[in-house]
Amino acid sequence: MTQLQFNLDFEKIKQEVFQSDLNDVVKSSIVLLFNEYMEMERNQYMKSAPYKREEDRKDYRNGYYERDLVLNIGKVKLKVPRTRSGEFSTELFEKYKRCDKAFLLSMLEMVINGVSTRKVTKVVEQLCGEKVSKSMVSGLTKKLDPIVKEWAQRPLNQQYYNYIYVDAMCIKVREYHRVVSKAVYIALGVNSQDKREILGFKVANTESKETWSVFFKYLKSRGLQAPKLVISDAHEGLKAAITESFLNTSWQRCTVHFLRNIIKEMPKKGSKEARDHLKEIFKAPTAKISRMLKNEFIEKYEDDNKYEKATKTLDEGYEDAAQFYTEDKDTHVHIRTTNVLERLNSEVRRRESVIRIFPNIDSAFRLIGAVLMDCDEAMDPGEKRFFYRDED
Numbered sequence: 001m002t003q004l005q006f007n008l009d010f011e012k013i014k015q016e017v018f019q020s021d022l023n024d025v026v027k028s029s030i031v032l033l034f035n036e037y038m039e040m041e042r043n044q045y046m047k048s049a050p051y052k053r054e055e056d057r058k059d060y061r062n063g064y065y066e067r068d069l070v071l072n073i074g075k076v077k078l079k080v081p082r083t084r085s086g087e088f089s090t091e092l093f094e095k096y097k098r099c100d101k102a103f104l105l106s107m108l109e110m111v112i113n114g115v116s117t118r119k120v121t122k123v124v125e126q127l128c129g130e131k132v133s134k135s136m137v138s139g140l141t142k143k144l145d146p147i148v149k150e151w152a153q154r155p156l157n158q159q160y161y162n163y164i165y166v167d168a169m170c171i172k173v174r175e176y177h178r179v180v181s182k183a184v185y186i187a188l189g190v191n192s193q194d195k196r197e198i199l200g201f202k203v204a205n206t207e208s209k210e211t212w213s214v215f216f217k218y219l220k221s222r223g224l225q226a227p228k229l230v231i232s233d234a235h236e237g238l239k240a241a242i243t244e245s246f247l248n249t250s251w252q253r254c255t256v257h258f259l260r261n262i263i264k265e266m267p268k269k270g271s272k273e274a275r276d277h278l279k280e281i282f283k284a285p286t287a288k289i290s291r292m293l294k295n296e297f298i299e300k301y302e303d304d305n306k307y308e309k310a311t312k313t314l315d316e317g318y319e320d321a322a323q324f325y326t327e328d329k330d331t332h333v334h335i336r337t338t339n340v341l342e343r344l345n346s347e348v349r350r351r352e353s354v355i356r357i358f359p360n361i362d363s364a365f366r367l368i369g370a371v372l373m374d375c376d377e378a379m380d381p382g383e384k385r386f387f388y389r390d391e392d
Contacts, residue, residue: 042081059083148369157223161189165341194385198376209237216245253320265309287325
């Protein structure tokens, strides 16, 4: 028996189709091509061409049934051949299932990257000529749940994290027909190989000592050990939770937030010299020089009523803001502030702002988790490190 050799390069066909102007004639050609391919598959399965009686033939033809196939370029209606036994099955749909998955992943990626559900449905309609409901896009994002949950529960006992940055950001969530604020806790660590890693996150009702303690307990339950330094702002509940949760760990007060607090207590006019002096305190190369600059500032301005609160704030908070001097000099510029986490928060905020109000806490956890996973994967790839030592 002569077999029809019919080899298709699906990637080439797809590329050429995508680049063409898809009118009805082109779509009809695709239908003919795919129908012919499936007919060839059935012939090879049966080991017999139509109207041929072969001794080793397998099964009998049993007509066709119609089936729609939605491609990235639109929907086409195909005639799928079948056999009497029902054992024959074309591979064409399986081949294109990968394309469908890729397309769904593209839709999902659009959502994660901050494209609104409404815009995603419009993009799909333009690409496929088929309308996709917002509920379908929302349902698609739920496929992230097991992936995000697995990542959020991964063990943390494989590495030691010298430094941990923590911060909270507020989001809006719809709850019982009301729009309420929720706190999103995020922790980022720097391990012993000087690489960053997002350790975890949590959505909570408020920012308080109790909820911060729950967040740290969650990290420790996954194997997190007490770090050398925790870097954060000076939220009172957070400070208390750090003290109780991590023994023998120092707290580094973010110098950017600290300086803002001091400058807020200074006069707006005529204070440039004082502000410049203040900033130099935490840019000093050594703790000795920093402390000297601090003492000079206090001696110079403490008797001026306009600077009384500023000098008091500096004196009371200096030690907590100068803990970074106990670490290697190469790390100082990175561990004296929470800037690295602020940039991460901004990336989350950029994508979250499209949604504005999450329909529920689950959707907030899902999307923010997906964004953080995406950011985590891009952090310090290959040989890149967060700190560059003098010996590098």
